[in-house]
Amino acid sequence: MTFDRYARRKLLSHIIAVLTGLCVLAVLYPLASIVYEAFVNGGAVLFQVGSLTSVQPPPCSTLSCKTVGIGPAIQGTLIVVGLAAGISVPVGVLAAIFASEYRAWGLGRAISFTADVLTGVPSIIMGAFIYGYFVIYYPQIALSFYTGALALSALMIPIIVRTTEEALHVVPNSVREAAMALGISKWKATLRIVLVASLPGVATGVLLAVMRAAGEAAPLLFTLGYSTLWFQGLDHPGANLPLLIFLGALSGYPNLVKLAWGATLFLLILILIVNVISRFAIHRMQVRMGGV
Amino acid sequence: MDVPTLSTSSSRSANAPPNPSLRSKPVHRWPDLLFFGIVAAIGLSILGLAMAIVAILVYGSRYSFQAFGLSFLWGMVWSPTATPEIFGVVPFVVGTLVTSAIALLIALPLALGSAIFLTTNAPRWLRGPAGTAVELLAAIPSVIYGLWGLFIVHPYMATTVEPALKQYLGFTGLFSGTPLGIDVFTASVVLAIMIVPTICAISRDTLAAVPQSQKEAALSLGATDWETTRVAMIPYARSGIIGATILGLGRAMGETMAVTMLIGNIDKVPTSLLSGGQTIASLIATELLNNNGPLQESAVLEAGLILLVIALLVNVVARLLVWRVLSVGGGGAVE
Numbered sequence: 001m002t003f004d005r006y007a008r009r010k011l012l013s014h015i016i017a018v019l020t021g022l023c024v025l026a027v028l029y030p031l032a033s034i035v036y037e038a039f040v041n042g043g044a045v046l047f048q049v050g051s052l053t054s055v056q057p058p059p060c061s062t063l064s065c066k067t068v069g070i071g072p073a074i075q076g077t078l079i080v081v082g083l084a085a086g087i088s089v090p091v092g093v094l095a096a097i098f099a100s101e102y103r104a105w106g107l108g109r110a111i112s113f114t115a116d117v118l119t120g121v122p123s124i125i126m127g128a129f130i131y132g133y134f135v136i137y138y139p140q141i142a143l144s145f146y147t148g149a150l151a152l153s154a155l156m157i158p159i160i161v162r163t164t165e166e167a168l169h170v171v172p173n174s175v176r177e178a179a180m181a182l183g184i185s186k187w188k189a190t191l192r193i194v195l196v197a198s199l200p201g202v203a204t205g206v207l208l209a210v211m212r213a214a215g216e217a218a219p220l221l222f223t224l225g226y227s228t229l230w231f232q233g234l235d236h237p238g239a240n241l242p243l244l245i246f247l248g249a250l251s252g253y254p255n256l257v258k259l260a261w262g263a264t265l266f267l268l269i270l271i272l273i274v275n276v277i278s279r280f281a282i283h284r285m286q287v288r289m290g291g292v
Numbered sequence: 293m294d295v296p297t298l299s300t301s302s303s304r305s306a307n308a309p310p311n312p313s314l315r316s317k318p319v320h321r322w323p324d325l326l327f328f329g330i331v332a333a334i335g336l337s338i339l340g341l342a343m344a345i346v347a348i349l350v351y352g353s354r355y356s357f358q359a360f361g362l363s364f365l366w367g368m369v370w371s372p373t374a375t376p377e378i379f380g381v382v383p384f385v386v387g388t389l390v391t392s393a394i395a396l397l398i399a400l401p402l403a404l405g406s407a408i409f410l411t412t413n414a415p416r417w418l419r420g421p422a423g424t425a426v427e428l429l430a431a432i433p434s435v436i437y438g439l440w441g442l443f444i445v446h447p448y449m450a451t452t453v454e455p456a457l458k459q460y461l462g463f464t465g466l467f468s469g470t471p472l473g474i475d476v477f478t479a480s481v482v483l484a485i486m487i488v489p490t491i492c493a494i495s496r497d498t499l500a501a502v503p504q505s506q507k508e509a510a511l512s513l514g515a516t517d518w519e520t521t522r523v524a525m526i527p528y529a530r531s532g533i534i535g536a537t538i539l540g541l542g543r544a545m546g547e548t549m550a551v552t553m554l555i556g557n558i559d560k561v562p563t564s565l566l567s568g569g570q571t572i573a574s575l576i577a578t579e580l581l582n583n584n585g586p587l588q589e590s591a592v593l594e595a596g597l598i599l600l601v602i603a604l605l606v607n608v609v610a611r612l613l614v615w616r617v618l619s620v621g622g623g624g625a626v627e
Contacts, residue, residue, distance in 0.1 A: 009516050009519065010516055012516070012518060013516035013517045013518035013519070016408075016517075016518040016521075017409070017412075017413040017517065017518070019405060020405040020406065020408045020409035020413060021409050021413065021414075022405075023401070023402045023403075023404075023405030023406045023409060024405075024406045024409050024410065024414075024422060026402055027402055027403070027406045027426065027429070027488050027489075027492065028422070028425050028426070028429070030429065030440075030485045031425055031428060031429045031432075033440070033444060034432065034436065034437075034440050037440060037443075037444055038436075041443075090334075091334055091337065094330065094331050094334040094335070095331075095334045095335045095337070095338050097331050097335075098331040098332055098334065098335030098336075099335055101331075102328065102331070102332070102335075105332070107332075107335065107336070110339065111335050111336075111338050111339065113611065114338055114339055114342050115338055116607075116611050117342070117604060117607045117608055117611060118338070118341065118342055120539065120542050120543075120546075120603060120604075120606070120607035120610070120611075121345065121546070121600065121603055121604070121607075122545070122546025122547070122548065122573055122599060122600075122603055123546070123548065124546065124548040124573050124576050124577060124596075125345065125349075125546070125576075125596055125599060125600050125603070126345075128349065128352075128576055128580060128592075128593060128596045129344070129345045129348045129349055129596075131580065131581075132348045132349060132351070132352035132593055133348050135589075136351075136352075154341065154345075157338070157341065158338070161338060185323060185324050186324050186327070186328075187323055187324050187326075187327030187328075188323075190327070208431075211431060212431075214433075215431075215432070215433025215434075215435070215436070216433065216434075217433070217434070217435040217548075217549050218434065218548035218549055218573070218577060221577055221580075221581065222580050222581040242433055242435045242549070243435075245435045245436065245438075245439055246435050246438065246549060246553070249438065249439045249442055249443070249553060250442075250553065257443070260439055261439070264436050264439055267433060267436065268432070268436070271428070271431050271432065272428070275424070275427070275428060275431060279424070
C-alpha cells in the first residue's frame with residue numbers, strides 16, 4: 001500500500017521531469033528554426049561576391065532579379081552604433097563608478113535602481129523621446145546619424161551602467177584597501193586598479209549593449225531615418241541593417257525579401273560570435289578573480 | 293613620483309595645526325575632488341535621463357492634451373481622417389494588454405518548465421549549453437523574430453493552427469473571423485516566443501539561488517524530485533519568479549518590430565483574436581513619422597507617454613521583487 005503510493009509519487013516526478021524537458025525543447029525549437037531558415041533563405045544572398053561591398057538593388061519582381069548588396073546597411077550600422085558607443089561607454093562606465101565606488105553618498109542605490117528600471121523602458125520610447133525633442137528644436141537634423149546615435153545611447157547607457165556596476169562589485173575590497181594603504185589617490189586607484197581589474201566584465205557589458213543596439217530597429221525608425229546609399233554625412237539619414245530587414249520584409253518584392261534574409265544571417269552570425277567572445281571574457285575574469 | 297608628493301603633504305600637515313581626529317587628509321585632494329565632481333555629475337545625469345524622457349513626452353503631447361484632455365484615455369476612436377480629427381487611445385491599450393496577456397499565458401508554463409528542468413532534472417553537461425541557447429534566444433533582435441514570424445509562422449498559422457482553433461474553439465467567440473495569419477493571435481504567439489527567454493533566465497537564476505540546505509531538508513524527508521521542487525524551491529523563489537514574469541510582461545508590452553510586422557496595423561479595438569489590431573508600440577512605429585499634422589503627432593506621443601507609464605510601473609514592481617529575492621538568497625542564506 002505505502003509502496004504503491006511511493007511508486008505513484010515517483011512516477012509523477014518522472015512525468016514532470018519529462019514534461020519540463022519537453023518545455024526546453026519547445027523553447028529551443030524557434031532558435032533552431034530561425035537559424036536554419038536564415039541559412040536556407042539568406043545563405044546564398046550573403047555568401048556571394050560583392051554582398052558586403054555593393055548597394056542594395058532596386059525592387060523588382062522577376063526571377064532574374066539582383067539580390068546582392070547590404071554594404072551601405074553594414075556601414076551605416078557600424079557608424080551609428082560606433083557613435084552611440086562613443087557616447088554611452090564613458091557615460092555608462094563613469095556613472096557606474098559613482099554608483100559603486102562612492103556608496104557613502106547614498107545616491108548609488110538610487111542610480112542603479114533608475115538604470116535598472118530604464119533598461120525596461122521600451123526601445124521605441126527612446127526613439128520617440130529623441131524625435132520629440134529634435135523635431136521641435138532642430139528639425140533639420142531630426143533624421144540623421146546624430147539623433148540615431150543619441151537614441152541608441154539612451155538605450156545602451158542603462159545596460160552599461162548595470163553591467164559595469166556588477167563587474168566593479170566582483171573586484172575584492174582588499175584590492176581597494178591595498179591601493180589606499182599605498183597612498184594612491186582615489187581617482188587613480190579607481191581608474192588604474194579597480195576598473196582595470198574589472199575590465200573583462202566591463203567589456204562584456206559593452207559588447208552586450210553594442211549587440212543590442214546593432215539589432216535595434218524600433219528607435220531608429222524616426223531618428224536615423226532610412227537610406228539605401230553609402231554614408232552621406234552625419235547630418236543625413238543613413239542605411240541600417242535592422243531597418244533593411246524590416247522594410248525588405250514588408251516590401252513584398254522577392255529580391256528585397258531575400259536581401260532581408262541575408263542581412264538576418266549576417267546579424268545572427270555577429271551575435272553568435274559576440275556571445276562566444278563575451279562568455280570567454282566572463283570565464284577569464286572569474287578565473288582571475290578567483291586567483292586574487 | 294609618489295614619494296615627493298607624499299613628503300610635501302606630510303610636511304604640510306606638520307605645519308598645520310594638529311588635527312584632533314586621527315583621520316589623515318587624502319593625499320591628492322584636488323584631483324580627487326575633480327574626479328568626484330565629474331563622476332557625480334555623470335551619475336546624476338542617469339536620473340536626468342529618466343526625467344528628460346518623461347518631460348519631453350509630456351511636452352510633446354501638449355496639443356493632444358489640450359484638444360482631448362482626459363477623454364483621450366477612454367476614447368474608442370482613432371481617426372486622423374475625420375473632421376475634426378479625433379484620437380482616443382483605447383484600441384491600442386486593449387491591443388497591448390490582450391497581446392501581452394496571451395503571450396504571457398503561453399510563455400509562462402514553457403519558461404517555468406524549462407527553468408525547473410535546467411535547475412533540477414537536467415544532466416550537468418546539458419545545463420551550460422541549454423542555458424546559453426536560451427540566452428541566445430534573448431539576444432536575437434526583434435526585427436528578426438518579425439521576419440521569421442512573417443514568412444515561417446504566419447503561413448503555418450493561416451493554413452493549420454487558426455482554422456483548427458476556429459473549428460474547435462469557435463463557439464467561444466474568441467476565434468471568429470477569417471484566419472488570415474496576420475492578426476492579434478499570431479502576434480501574441482511570436483511575442484510569447486520572445487519573452488520566454490527573459491522569464492526562463494531569471495526564474496532559473498532565482499531557483500538556482502535556493503540554498504542547498506532547503507532542498508536537502510525536503511529530500512531527507514523522503515520527497516521526490518518534483519515534491520522537492522514544489523515544496524522547497526518554488527516557494528523560496530516565488531517572488532523572483534513573479535518578478536521575472538512581470539519583467540516578461542513589460543518586455544511584451546514594449547516589443548515593437550515583430551508586433552508591427554504581424555498584427556495587421558488596424559486602428560480599431562480587435563473584435564476577435566483572428567482580427568487585426570494595433571498595440572501602442574506598433575502605433576508609434578507606424579504613425580509617428582507620417583507627418584499628418586501636429587495633432588496626430590502629439591496624440592502618438594501621448595500614447596507613448598501612456599506606454600512609458602505602464603512600462604515604468606511594471607518594471608518598478610518587478611525589480612523590487614527580483615532584487616529582494618536575489619539579495620535574500622545571496623546574503624541571508626544559512627550555509
